[in-house]
Amino acid sequence: MTAKQKRKIARIVTGTLNTLFKVFVGFLFLFPFYWMAITSVKPYLETLQFPPTLWPKNFTWSGYQTVFRELNIWMYIKNTIIVTGSVMVIQIFVDVPAAYAFARWKFKGSGILWLLVMAAFMVPGQLTFIAIYFMFADWGILNSLLPQILPSGASAFAIFLLRQNFKQIPEELIESARLDNASEWKIMWRLMIPMSKATVVTTLLFSFIGHWNAYFWPLVMTRDEKLKPITLAIERLKDMERGLDYTVIMAGNIILVLPVVVLFLLFSKKIIQAMAYRGMK
Amino acid sequence: MTLKSKKEEAGGKKKKGLRSFLSNKLPPYIMVAPAIIFFLLFTVYPIVDMIILSFYEWNVIQPRKWVGLWNYKYLFDIQIDFKIALQNTIVYTVSEVFFLILFALIFSVWLQKDSKVNAVLQRIMFFPHLCAMLAVSVMFSWLMDENGLFNMVLSFFHLPGLRWLNSSSTAMMSVVIVSVWKSIGYQTLILLSALKTIPADIYEAAALDNTGPVRKFFCITIPLLSPQLFFMLITITMSSFKVFDSVRMLTKGGPGKSTVVLVYYIWSYAQSNLKYGVAAAAGVVLLVILLILTFFYFRILDKKVHYQ
Numbered sequence: 001m002t003a004k005q006k007r008k009i010a011r012i013v014t015g016t017l018n019t020l021f022k023v024f025v026g027f028l029f030l031f032p033f034y035w036m037a038i039t040s041v042k043p044y045l046e047t048l049q050f051p052p053t054l055w056p057k058n059f060t061w062s063g064y065q066t067v068f069r070e071l072n073i074w075m076y077i078k079n080t081i082i083v084t085g086s087v088m089v090i091q092i093f094v095d096v097p098a099a100y101a102f103a104r105w106k107f108k109g110s111g112i113l114w115l116l117v118m119a120a121f122m123v124p125g126q127l128t129f130i131a132i133y134f135m136f137a138d139w140g141i142l143n144s145l146l147p148q149i150l151p152s153g154a155s156a157f158a159i160f161l162l163r164q165n166f167k168q169i170p171e172e173l174i175e176s177a178r179l180d181n182a183s184e185w186k187i188m189w190r191l192m193i194p195m196s197k198a199t200v201v202t203t204l205l206f207s208f209i210g211h212w213n214a215y216f217w218p219l220v221m222t223r224d225e226k227l228k229p230i231t232l233a234i235e236r237l238k239d240m241e242r243g244l245d246y247t248v249i250m251a252g253n254i255i256l257v258l259p260v261v262v263l264f265l266l267f268s269k270k271i272i273q274a275m276a277y278r279g280m281k
Numbered sequence: 282m283t284l285k286s287k288k289e290e291a292g293g294k295k296k297k298g299l300r301s302f303l304s305n306k307l308p309p310y311i312m313v314a315p316a317i318i319f320f321l322l323f324t325v326y327p328i329v330d331m332i333i334l335s336f337y338e339w340n341v342i343q344p345r346k347w348v349g350l351w352n353y354k355y356l357f358d359i360q361i362d363f364k365i366a367l368q369n370t371i372v373y374t375v376s377e378v379f380f381l382i383l384f385a386l387i388f389s390v391w392l393q394k395d396s397k398v399n400a401v402l403q404r405i406m407f408f409p410h411l412c413a414m415l416a417v418s419v420m421f422s423w424l425m426d427e428n429g430l431f432n433m434v435l436s437f438f439h440l441p442g443l444r445w446l447n448s449s450s451t452a453m454m455s456v457v458i459v460s461v462w463k464s465i466g467y468q469t470l471i472l473l474s475a476l477k478t479i480p481a482d483i484y485e486a487a488a489l490d491n492t493g494p495v496r497k498f499f500c501i502t503i504p505l506l507s508p509q510l511f512f513m514l515i516t517i518t519m520s521s522f523k524v525f526d527s528v529r530m531l532t533k534g535g536p537g538k539s540t541v542v543l544v545y546y547i548w549s550y551a552q553s554n555l556k557y558g559v560a561a562a563a564g565v566v567l568l569v570i571l572l573i574l575t576f577f578y579f580r581i582l583d584k585k586v587h588y589q
């Protein structure tokens with residue numbers, strides 16, 4: 001064999017090994033999801049079997065039936081959707097004008113106010129929950145979904161992202177709109193938002209995912225079962241009297257993950273771009 | 282912004298008095314007002330209240346009683362559990378920083394080339410980052426069950442099973458494994474997008490000099506990635522100090538106190554012990570830590586903005 005051939009073979013071997021190893025790593029990240037999915041359709045006894053079955057011998061929908069019938073999952077999903085939807089609407093009306101003002105206006109005190117936004121960016125709910133809980137108790141709204149909605153009303157991260165984007169819109173466009181006697185309100189909604197559609201969609205997307213997955217905040221804000229979101233309902237599956245029935249638990253988990261899977265399949269490019277951008281900032 | 286001066290030029294004549302105030306000075310304040318109100322209510326007020334509360338004893342039922350620095354003494358002197366929590370948090374943070382940065386470096390260099398396989402693998406690795414921590418915890422608490430799949434695989438290779446989340450010696454490690462698994466794709470993504478900005482001619486020059494891959498990595502890649510690495514160091518440290526969800530879901534702080542972290546401590550003192558003063562004092566400690574980290578965060582942020 002010539003040296004050239006040897007090198008060629010070596011290259012093919014390392015290339016194949018490389019690809020095989022990539023497949024293995026992909027497997028490490030996909031397998032837990034696969035395992036969750038097939039467990040959710042295995043009968044209870046099969047989930048305990050050793051060695052485990054890699055493909056369910058007997059299919060069953062009983063896990064999903066239990067989650068929907070006994071657990072009343074719709075109530076929790078409804079709570080999550082109301083909270084998430086309200087937060088997204090409030091954020092649009094609060095964050096867009098704020099970002100516009102910070103990006104396009106020079107005003108006294110803007111520096112200090114911007115510092116306040118950054119402070120809010122940094123202070124986590126894990127520090128504020130005690131005071132906010134008692135404030136809501138004073139307001140008498142603990143018995144509603146508002147404690148889960150209001151604290152997310154303004155998002156420092158969204159303001160930050162939007163401001164960055166609004167800054168890049170050419171000044172001439174705004175000036176000519178002003179010359180046409182467009183109000184600031186109109187400039188915001190008819191010019192700024194359409195020009196930064198991608199950013200607006202991404203912030204909303206993050207907002208949705210963040211609140212769909214929310215755990216800590218509802219945990220500390222809700223006492224009443226009727227107000228709890230889907231995450232807390234799924235968590236409770238682990239503590240039910242029936243003991244650990246992984247068919248049911250994984251069925252619940254699938255319901256929790258599914259919307260995020262769908263969003264990721266639809267918007268993966270946008271999400272990844274935004275995330276990378278967030279990392280660069 | 283040159284907006285104001287431009288406006289004045291365009292207008293030619295300076296409007297004076299109330300009308301000019303209404304059209305030139307007032308709008309930005311109206312626009313930021315709602316956001317500022319939200320931040321005052323849900324960030325500033327709670328932080329101020331927490332700092333004040335840290336000097337009081339309070340259990341909701343009786344009125345607040347001034348105790349001076351007693352709560353801080355309680356944290357650092359009287360009880361040992363806060364020190365354990367602090368220690369656990371530091372162990373968690375150091376492991377997170379180490380493994381995330383190490384694996385992110387390896388993966389990003391490995392998956393750097395533009396190819397179909399790499400793009401798909403990046404996406405697969407990234408996806409867990411978007412999933413609820415709860416969903417991930419539920420999956421892993423089953424995989425790590427003593428009769429779970431991990432131990433089955435170990436026994437297949439004739440290795441002794443581990444008690445994963447149920448033993449105080451492995452519980453913290455298991456929590457770290459889960460959270461590294463969840464966010465490694467995100468960290469890799471940050472480094473990958475930074476790698477793409479490194480000009481190709483630097484590597485070409487290195488290739489002309491016959492620089493080996495190892496030297497190339499340590500002498501070119503790492504120095505050029507240093508802003509991102511520093512950014513990762515700070516953000517991972519910050520989020521690790523705030524860790525709660527995974528601990529609460531996977532181990533509930535146990536076994537014993539082996540995985541009680543700072544926020545878990547704060548939460549349990551408020552939730553079950555009803556010692557709000559102590560919880561607030563612990564919160565102030567965490568706040569100080571986060572403030573220091575934020576200071577560094579903005580220092581690098583400023584630097585990067587200047588260079589661009």
